[in-house]
Amino acid sequence: MFSWFIIALLLSSVYCSLKVEQKVEKGEATVCFKFEPKYYDLKDYVEILKFTMNLLERSNKQSVRKNMLEMKHEIFKALAKPKRDCKSYYDIGIRKDGIYRLSPKGATPFHAYCDMKNGGWTVIQRRKFGDIPFNRKWVAYAEGFGNLDGDHWLGNRQIHQLTKEKPSQISFEFIMASNHANATAVYNGFYIDDEGAQFRMHVKPNAKYNKVIQKYIQDNGFYYHNNMKFSTVDRDNDRNGGNCASSSGYWYNTCYTLANINGDFNSMAIYNKATYGIIRSEIKIRRPF
Known part of the structure; x- marks a missing residue:
């Protein structure tokens, strides 16, 4: 499941720049990343958002929750309606x-x-x-x-x-x-x-x-x-x-x-x-x- 998440993010690199670091400690995955969308009207973010929310709800590790909340914020901006200028x-x-x-x-x-x-x-x-x-x-x-x-x-x-x-x-x-x-x-x-x-x-x-x-x-x-x-x-x-x-x-x-x-x-x-x-x-x- 977690490897699928990394693959999905890499596939989305056609539309955005994404840096992902993965660290495994005692069998538990910890993720640190910077999400930088380039275009702000792409439906491709929807599936990533769904998975992000799922992982966020299941996580009880503070560092994971913090990073996932940051990503959630960026994705919501990406899915926002286009602005006037x-x-x-x-x-x-x-x-x-x-x-x-x-x-x-x-x-x-x-x-x-x-x-x-x-x-x-x-x-x-x-x-x-x-x-x-x-x-x-x-x-x-x-x-x-x-x-x-x-x-x-x-x-x-x-x-x-x-x-x-x-x-x-x-x-x-x-x-x-x-x-x-x-x-x-x-x-x-x-x-x-x-x-x-x-x-x-x-x-x-x-x-x-x-x-x-x-x-x-x-x-x-x-x-x-x-x-x-x-x-x-x-x-x-x-x-x-x-x-x-x-x-x-x-x-x-x-x-x-x-x-x-x-x-x-x-x-x-x-x-x-x-x-x-x-x-x-x-x-x-x-x-x-």
């Missing part, structure tokens, strides 16, 4: 970064990567490895593409669902190529309209910049693109004579201000009279409360 998971005490199932009001549930350690942010863009091309058409940017735990664009339809009820903060984080310094800019009042309005973007002008990025900001940075529709290689909605989105998708005004982060991976940069290369970018959003 990453901040909703954060608000109930979850602090583990990873992929979570989100369900904004009126939306079909979807998965997103949540930055929990920094306060429950939903990641909508990440470029770290350069293995995912961002030169995509309108439908791809609308639906989302890439790997949620790697390079990806979450999807304009999902971003709209996350921001339509409550304007969000939007955070840009870049790693500078020259010295690997972390440059950040955070804006308030961010939301985008639905696809019928071509995902028009809205944001407030006043932002918080860290010291690294301050010298690169011009025209209020991201706010320069306020009220712009989304543009892609096959749908030009910018104010430039050409198409700013010839190699990427974004809310372009007259091309780049703040940064070019969805173009060629090796050409990502911040623009302010001169060009300053960046080697990593991440955009994430969060309800202010």
